Amino acid sequence: MEKPVSGKQASPLSKVAVRLLYPYKENVHTITSDNGAEFAEHEFIAKKLKADFLFCPSLFFPEKRIK
Known part of the structure; x- marks a missing residue:
């Protein structure tokens, strides 16, 4: 079990x-x-896992939608 990462440090x-x-x-x-x-x-993550890393537009996530 991994301890949750706190903060917004990369x-x-x-x-x-x-x-x-x-x-x-x-x-x-x-x-x-x-x-x-x-x-x-x-x-770093993409290179280590040999995977593509994609970013969603901000409006994709419901909590960030403009009302």
Whole structure:
């Protein structure tokens, strides 16, 4: 079990993401996230997992929609 990553720092999140997904590397083809600062090291994650990293437009996530 992995301890949740707190804050919006990119380095801890990217390392935990790689550590959790690495055993499934052959099945991970794309990763989709929002444009949060915590994904600043998306290139590191994509390179380690040999996967594409995609960003959704901000309006894709319901909590960010303009009402």
